[in-house]
Amino acid sequence: MTPAHLFSYTIIGDPGVGKSCLEQQFTARAFPEEHEPTIGVEFGTRTIAVHDKRVKLYIWDMEGRETYVSVTQQCYYRAACIILVYDITRRETFDHIAVWLSRARKLSRAGVTLVLIGNKCDLSHMRAVGYEEGRKFAKRHKLVFMEASAKTTQNVEEAFVVTTETVYQKVEDGVIDLSEKVSGRRAWSGSSRPGRSRRCTISPSALSSARAPSTSTTSA
Ligand SMILES: Nc1nc2c(ncn2[C@@H]2O[C@H](COP(=O)(O)OP(=O)(O)OP(=O)(O)O)[C@@H](O)[C@H]2O)c(=O)[nH]1
Numbered sequence: 001m002t003p004a005h006l007f008s009y010t011i012i013g014d015p016g017v018g019k020s021c022l023e024q025q026f027t028a029r030a031f032p033e034e035h036e037p038t039i040g041v042e043f044g045t046r047t048i049a050v051h052d053k054r055v056k057l058y059i060w061d062m063e064g065r066e067t068y069v070s071v072t073q074q075c076y077y078r079a080a081c082i083i084l085v086y087d088i089t090r091r092e093t094f095d096h097i098a099v100w101l102s103r104a105r106k107l108s109r110a111g112v113t114l115v116l117i118g119n120k121c122d123l124s125h126m127r128a129v130g131y132e133e134g135r136k137f138a139k140r141h142k143l144v145f146m147e148a149s150a151k152t153t154q155n156v157e158e159a160f161v162v163t164t165e166t167v168y169q170k171v172e173d174g175v176i177d178l179s180e181k182v183s184g185r186r187a188w189s190g191s192s193r194p195g196r197s198r199r200c201t202i203s204p205s206a207l208s209s210a211r212a213p214s215t216s217t218t219s220a
């Protein structure tokens with residue numbers, strides 16, 4: 001059965017904050033012990049149910065170093081939701097969120113949902129950023145806020161499911177226009193089976209030459 005909606009998510013933030021682990025915990029329910037830094041962009045997919053509709057999420061996991069800026073910028077515009085991640089044990093990763101946020105606002109489409117996640121909350125004994133600090137920053141900038149742990153799974157499901165409901169409502173209310181065509185969807189997703197997830201790595205050259213799946217709506 002074709003999903004009623006296809007939403008693209010883009011995850012950004014400093015190197016090592018846990019972007020790939022969050023994506024893999026959500027799409028594959030796995031926490032890789034050994035993890036390589038992302039080069040370019042990786043993505044995973046998962047289909048979930050929202051208000052009795054099947055919604056397929058394409059989750060773009062960006063490199064923290066942003067070596068391939070021209071490539072990764074495409075992922076900002078396609079996103080229905082952008083997740084900004086910092087590591088609660090590394091102060092500088094929170095300090096850089098303002099820069100990530102301004103880039104996200106500049107490069108994304110109107111109506112995008114922005115989410116701030118303080119990751120690694122399982123390491124609260126090493127905390128360098130208070131919960132209230134994160135919450136206040138998010139409130140000031142109108143972001144959804146959560147602390148999460150890709151390791152223990154705390155709030156990982158919630159981060160995606162709650163925001164998918166928000167995006168879904170925005171689509172229903174006409175707050176965000178996701179009317180782009182779904183060009184090249186099969187080539188990028190690889191799987192259309194309900195509830196299945198898939199993870200791929202995209203080389204920068206492939207990303208710049210191929211046509212990515214748009215954030216889009218399909219018929220139910
Ligand atoms: N304790 C703990 N460690 C985590 C958590 N999430 C990620 N890590 C660890 O943090 C390190 C970096 O995780 P990644 O997911 O590769 O970070 P990234 O943000 O994708 O990094 P880049 O791809 O280089 O931008 C890895 O050693 C993970 O095991 C978490 O929630 N808790």
Ligand SMILES: [Mg+2]
Nearest residue numbers: 019020037038
């Ligand atoms: Mg990564």
